[in-house]
Amino acid sequence: MIYISPNMLKTVFALFLLMLTVSPYSLASETPSAEAIKNKTVVIKSVQTPVTQVLPINPDLTELLVQLKPSTVDRHRVEGLLAKLTLSKAPLNAAEQYLLLVVQALVKEKLESTAIVNQDINKSNVVELLAQAEKLSGQIAEEQLVQPDFLQLHLILAAHFENQGNYESAYLEKKYYLKKYHIYRKNKRLAMIASLEKSFEMQDKKATNALLKSQNELKFRRVAEVKEEQAIQQYNFTLIIGTAIVFILLFFRQLRVRNKLIRLTLTDALTGVANRNALFESGNSMVKRFSDQPEELSVLLLDLDNFKNINDAYGHNVGDKVLMIVARLVKETMRSRDLFARLGGEEFVALLPYADIHKAKAIAMHINEKIAQFNFSLIMSQRQLTMSIGVATMNNKEMKFDELLHCADLAMYQAKEQGRNSVVCYQHIAESQERRADTNTAPLDSEWEF
Template sequence: MIKFFILLFFIILTNTVHLSFAATEKKKDSTALTLISEFNLSADVLGLVELSKNEPNKARALLQGIVVDVSTFNYAEQYLILLVKAELKQQELLHQDVISLIEQAKLLRKHIIEKQLDLPLFSNGYLVLANSYAAIKDYDKAYQAKKSFVDEYNDYSDARRENTVKALTKKYEIAHKIEVNELLDNQNKLKKLLIGDVRKQQEDQQLQFVLIICTILLFILLFLRQLKVRKKLLFLTKTDSLTGLLNRSALFNKGKTLVESSNKHNLELSLLLFDIDHFKLVNDNFGHHVGDLVLERIAQLVSETMRARDVLSRLGGEEFVVLLPNTDIDKAKAIAVRVMEKISSYDFSELGVDRAITLSIGVANLKDTKAIFDDVLHAADLAMYQAKAQGRNQMVSYESISDDQERRQL
């Protein structure tokens, strides 16, 4: 009685598992075939397995022409062919043939890797064997065959679950890596933007610095130009435009300074005042342009005669003044004679003047007058007019003029 209930229980369990497995296989059939294709199964054998489930008659017709041997099929393919034959025999209720075919197939299991045997496509042989044992009422062997099927199915499920977990883990890791890469890319982009902003700020600062430097340089150039213009204007205010010598205003300023310095340090100071003889005739006969050239040349020739400390200036018209610091009256006379001789001996024909040019020179010393510049200049002026009165081309010192002759002579 107990064996009957056990047999009934196994039959119900077998049918339930078989129906569940069939439903699962119907949904996952293509996936299973794809997986087993990795274990070197030919398309013909896989097609035969598929055909045995859907069109068993066609499968029987194909099996009649198939000879199972090692030269044609590998062990896994032989196993599946025997399993297909067993399933077809079971449909014909030839259970002893089924058991014989499954036992032949079991002999091939030792040549097939365990991973492949756990696949439903292979483990289904135990389910076929259990059903045939149950049909001939050999329940112990049916139980053992069913147990083997369930164990292999569980191994397959565990392996499938593990593969799914690995696939999901790998997918998660890939997604995580993608997120990390995106985060790194965003960080790199942010860094590039920050670096770009910093560079732009640096470029702006450099531009501002350059503009400031350019502005400063511009102000410096304008300031230097202003100084140059001011210096030139100051030079023009002190210089005679024709000869380049000190003009009348600069002469008086310089003269006053030298007089004060000489009086303070008890030094000698002499002065020459000379006038070009008959200069009006030069302008009248040869033109004012030639007269200007004569003035320039005389200024040049006299400058060549002067010492470094001497001051030559143009008083106005054809009159010139020479200030001789640290020079007594005798040395001043000697300088006056050298100047007079140099001018009288110079050939002015290259300027278009066909006559000699001479000078009348008056010499005065600070000791011969009051201690002011105007008096020294006035004394030299009197001596110069005395030279003109005596026939021109002469040098006369103020000390040689008697008191009754201190007046202008034309």
């Protein structure tokens, strides 16, 4: 036997009196009274001339409702669809406006505790949004209003009232939902019965039975033979189609594997950028293409300063992480038409089509600033790294890619000699050599030996 103390009985009795004296709708100013919800049911029942035309629905609204049904919501997808609907200039009919208000209320209910914040939703609460939706009910056919997407209005209100402790209103909304859902199920059953009756009419059945009875034994045997032949043909056809599908699937699988292998052969395994093979293949093709065009092609040769000291001090694992970070930072500065590749070790190459010496130098200086500003202290004690960059531009249309890359390499070594963390253009080196040769201050061959 369960023992209940007198104090517990007093507490229960006091709570019961409190529930009788305090209206659940006094807990929130925006919730309507139970009488208002009952009156709402009466008003809907009193409509004499209901709308019979079913209005079309925007597919984005249907997609939004589907996205909001799971427990975990794709916030970016929902935001994108809402923005698309909000910014769309196409007018919305009454049913679409109804569903849009329901979607906004559902977003507020589900996502107001997350990072998703919608200014339009914050300006009005759930009950106000759904009240606006209910005002549109008179312009929507009853057959459409009882569909599950439209009935979510009552489920949202029921959940909202339940969370506020307004159980009476939640019960009425749930009851109203079940009443409409019963109409929906009834209409669906009637439609199904009508479809079945239309498909299997009694007259067709009687005519078929009479025809079958009038056939003689020979005709039955002939029909059986035809069916057997058709079954054999269908089996053979299915077997051929199945075999063809298997071969097609195997072919596409082999094609995917081949493409993946090709990508792997052209991609650096550590940094994810193009490797040496892809660099020379693309470089040779670009040089051939630009040899017939007036536009210029530039090459950047990038080398991390004192990278050997990083490997010696922190290990190759840290060195690999540094290379991955540097590759990512440089790749962010590249244009969509550019090619960024790893030449080997700590050396990288960037192919810049349609870029003269000034554009190439500006890109190289931007890369240097980005590398110098990045904080590497998360993976090692050294906070800052620098990079030396050599720039070479294809001025001679008969120049080969190896020669262009060699010019950038010479410029990069000149940047190293100037104290690192700098950008040197090969054209400036060549001009300086010519000036020195003209003034006979030093021989050209001995001035720039690397």
